[in-house]
Amino acid sequence: MTVRHLQYLFHPSSIAVIGATDRPRSVGATVLGNVIQGGFAGPILPVNPKHRELCGLPAYPDVASLPIVPDLAVICTPAATVPQLIDELGAKGTRAAIVLTAGLSGERDRSGRTIKDRMLAAAQPYLLRILGPNCVGMLSPSIGLNASFAHVSALPGRIAFVSQSGAMVTGVLDWARARGIGFSRFISLGDGADVDFGDIIDYLATDPETHAILLYVEGVTAARKFMSASRAAARGKPTLVIKAGRVAEGAKAATSHTGALAGSDEVYDAAIRRAGMLRVNSTEELFDAVETLARLRPLHGERLAIMTNGGGPGVMATDTLIASGGKLATLSADTMAALDAALPANWSRGNPVDIIGDAPPERYAETLRILLADRGIDAVLFLHAPTAIVPSEEIAAALETMVREARCNILSCWLGGDAVAQARKTFAAAGAPTYDTPEKAIDGFMQMVRYQRNQKLLMEVPAASSAPVREDRASARAVIDGALREGRSMLSEWESKQVLSAYGIPVVETRTVETPAEAARTATDIGFPVALKILSPDISHKSDVGGVVLDLDSADAVRDAAEKMRARLQASFPGARLAGFTVQAMARRPEGREIIIGVATDAVFGPVILFGQGGIAVEVSADRAIALPPLNRVLAGELISRTRVSRLLGAYRNRRAADVEAICKTLMQVSDMVVDLPQLQELDINPLFADADGVVALDARIRVAPAAPASLDRLAIRPYPAELERWIQWQGEDVLLRPIRPEDGTAHVAFFNALDPEDVRLRMFIRLRELQPAQIARFTQIDYDREMAFIATRRTPAGRWETLGVARVVADPDNVSAEFAVTVRSDLKGHGLGQVLMTRLIDYCRERGTRRIVGEALNENARVLGMARRLGFVIAPSPEDGTTSMRLDLS
Incomplete structure (x- = not known):
């Protein structure tokens, strides 16, 4: 169920307040007062058997006594009464209810059902939609509806705010009203037992009164619905998210590097990016972003020019821009020549463009005109510190028309208070976002950049793929099924590499043996030098127990290393089982970069794919990025670009550039594994060597678990069918x-x-x-x-x-x-x-x-x-x- 009957929630023609009362400071009295004072034009029906009249309105003893069918009911009664009230409302014909009551999930009846369970069961036959329980309520200012117990009302506007936190609802409402920010909808989700984020976003995506959507998210339950709704909404409306909770709780039980690295907050970050939304970190930043995006013209690039009348603010802005991953525009030769002719000899001769503090309005206008003519500049930040020479409002007036008609975005920062207040208003009226400090101005610009990057990713058209890799799904499934039949969740390194090979991922030749003598003979067959690794179902990270020895160049060296390896294991982990050893040819890749590609299973969004710098210190380097499958070439390339190691993949010194296409191909093959193999829970390919000649997996680890054969519902985004x-x-x-x-x-x-x-x-x-x-x-x-x-x-x-x-x-x-x-x-x-x-x-x-x-x-x-x-x-x-x-x- 999604948008069904939500029109009765947001646009009711009549409303019943069940549990309305005149008791001071009670929820029932506050809600009834808010509904009346909000100016709602339809019938308002208080329900309370102890009153015949409340606030000058006739009161009714129960739902059956109501003279009309209310479109919307607001319930403020004790928890135990809620299921029966929902049943009575549904039978009468009401199709939406807001349940403010808390405590519906605590006690259970003899059947093990909570009050919340009984409430939902009562609503289901009537398709009655429920907002809450345990919520503050909902406001639709355009129709004067304040169905909440918030302490202030909302101003009308074009922004929808949706929050899981009641405290955030009242806090943001108060904060926004003081700043004159209005809303189309203001929604407290509470427990989200029925109406959840996906439902609300779907409704708001087509709501003509809503031009931007703001979300305060603590957790998502239905990931597939959330992603589908968010991707649809973000195509047409700026959708911004504050995600609370940045602790990687899910990493505690992980058996792989990837499982340990893929914390829940990073997964949410990946989901928000994939949906084309913008994540911000504070309430103030949220509304700053709305201000910026509301005035945003299409951003066709990220190169910023900074124009200032003082060196200090320009340096501060530049420092913040570079630290944020932004790009400073390079001024063309023509622009430099024009600025030389227009500015004093002691101007900064570069970007930032310091036009000197004594600049008259004409110098400002000429400088801005020159910068706007440079096609190597995608946006201009105008910084101004007030002086006694020229009033700021005169400068703003001289630039107003140019700002209004500019081909690209102009952002402004008027430093100061009363002296620049009128200038700020002039620029805002001309369509330029205005900020109090250089740092905030850069933050606003980078919000534009990040939003456009996410939108571009949402709208990206990948190139036609080359001939697909032949994937032997049956062989991969046979390996996994064999391990599960034996009651094992961890595949051996050799089995893991068999699965990778079945999907066309190059691996180093690896053989398994049981004894040190057999290891020596196998090494002779493969050819020296070789690597020897311990094979134990109880040891996840072999190097941690001295279970990896490299560059062994003789049979005796192999035999001796295996004997010592066995002794170390027995001494350090006497309970660990020794299944034998793996022997593999040493991969001679002197130009190889060590990277990691992995899979983890998130409790909310299901499988996720990780890419980053590999080796034994992957947790320490903290250089990784996460994406939701399925991946194509564009998404794989974008995933790589979000890591520091991506810069090491290019050519430098005597090293040739690594084959990025081969890395992207491997990421897509891993994505195919995730889609095809529902038993796959965790995967590490670490290290994956990448150089100019391609990639090769040196080590691999896979954890599996029983799963339904066709459980695609575990994926947050449905793959190609x-x-x-x-x-x-x-x-x-x-x-x-x-x-x-x-x-x-x-x-x-x-x-x-x-x-x-x-x-x-x-x-x-x-x-x-x-x-x-x-x-x-x-x-x-x-x-x-x-x-x-x-x-x-x-x-x-x-x-x-x-x-x-x-x-x-x-x-x-x-x-x-x-x-x-x-x-x-x-x-x-x-x-x-x-x-x-x-x-x-x-x-x-x-x-x-x-x-x-x-x-x-x-x-x-x-x-x-x-x-x-x-x-x-x-x-x-x-x-x-x-x-x-x-x-x-x-x-």
Whole structure:
């Protein structure tokens, strides 16, 4: 359940307050007073058997006595009464309730059910939606609704704030009101027993009153729903998050480096980034970000120019920019020449551009004009310290028009108080975000940068992939199943490398032996030098117990090392089992960089993939980044770029650059393992050597556990559904019907370019000459959990894949209604391909339990309307707007 009936929560026409009272300082009295004082225009119905009237309104003894069905009920009664009240409200026809009461999860009845469980069971038959319990309530200022016990009301605005913390709700409300910040919705989730983050975000994504979404998150329960809702919302509205709790609690029981490194906060960070949202660290930073993003023009780069009338503020801004990972713009030769002509001889001659403290308004205007003309500058930060020479408001007035019409973003910092107050107002009115200090201005700019990076990642179109690696899934599963049958959760190093090899990941030749003598003979067969490692199911990190010896160059050396290794293990860990030894060829990679690639399983978001600097000190170096699977080439490259070791992968001194494509390929192969192998709990490839010749895994560790064969629900993002691919015969040739992929971007552009302009108009209701990158991403990067696009594709004589047609369906979050569209390449129309695609789409919707498919076409689109009739759609023309609606009931 997601957005069903939430309109009654946020836009009720009537409201009942159950537990309303006149007892001072009680929740019931506060809520009733807030509802009345908020100016809600609909009927307000107090419910309390001890009163006939409250606050001048008729009071009713119980739900059954209410003269009308309230759209929304606010419950302020003791915990034990809540389930019965929910049942009575549902039977009467109420479809939304706010339960402010706390303590519903403590006591259990004889069946083991809590009061919360009974409340949800009572609501389920009526699809009655519940906000809470244990919440402060909800405010919708545009309709004067304050259904909360907050101490102040909210001002109307365009920002929605959603919080799990009641204290944050009241604190932020007070903080924002003092600063004149308004809200479209102000929501306290409380325990989120029914309505959770995913539901609220889904609703707000299409709420016309909400232009930005702010979240205070302590924890997420339904990760898949949260990710789907957040990705959909972030495509259209700035979505910002404060995540509380930065302790990696889940690392305590980890048996691998990756498990120890992948703390919960880092996983949340990865999820927020993947969803295209922006994470901030404080309430003030949250609202600063709203101020910045509200005035944000498209940011086409990250190169910042700093213009100042004093050296100190410019240096402070530069220090903060570089420390934050920002980029200072390099001034072009033309810009330098123009500035030399316009500024005094003692100007800074670089970026920051110090125009000297005695600058008149004309010097400010000319400098800004020169900087805006430099295409190597993506944004300008204007810093000004007041002087007695020229009033600040005169400078602001001289620049106002230029700021308003600038081609790029201009941020400003007017240092001071009353002396610069009017200048600040002038710049703000011209559309420039204004800040109190240079550091805050840089923080605002870097928020823009990080937000745009996340948005770019959300909209990125990967290049078409090369020939896929042949993955032997059956062999990998056989190794894992064998270990589980033996009751083992840890694969041996040799078994782990077998799994990696099955997925095409290069590994060093490794053999297992049982005795020191056998180790010596095997080493002779492999060829010296070799590495010898202990093989024990009870030892996770072999080097910690002296269980790794490298560069052994003779059989005697191998035998002697094995004997000493066995003795050390018996002395240090007498209870540890010794299964034998592994012998492997020494990997001679003098230019190799040691990296780690791993998998851990997060309690909330499921499997996550880690990349970072490898070796025995991975925990100490703390150089890693985390991403959610599935990964493609773009996501793999972005994951690598977030680490310090990425800078070591390039060429330096006498070392050639490492093969980054091979590293990305390995990350994608590991991602495939995560998707294919639900038993995989933890994985370490450490170290993975990477150099100019590719990659090779020197050591590997895998932990497994029993799992359902097809448990894709463990993944926070649904992967590409390869099981939906179908080969068909069409017009005498083989054609593949399959879901669209992000890598289809290039082929989709070619498909669009092959459409007649009239076909484009009939499909999109407008004339469109070319697809923009964001449109390509939107068409090819779909959320398989909520939408589907089947393409018909075939190989050309040149070996490329070409798209022949596409049928697309987007379901509402409740999977009740799904809207379809179908397009066939113009030169292939009239041969039945559109009907083939639509039939496949209808079958898919039936399998998913979608109740109906709907669509809309222009009245003159005879082909689509004819096809819809043949497929059983009900056709309903609308002469007023020239369109025809189509509907197919699947139930």
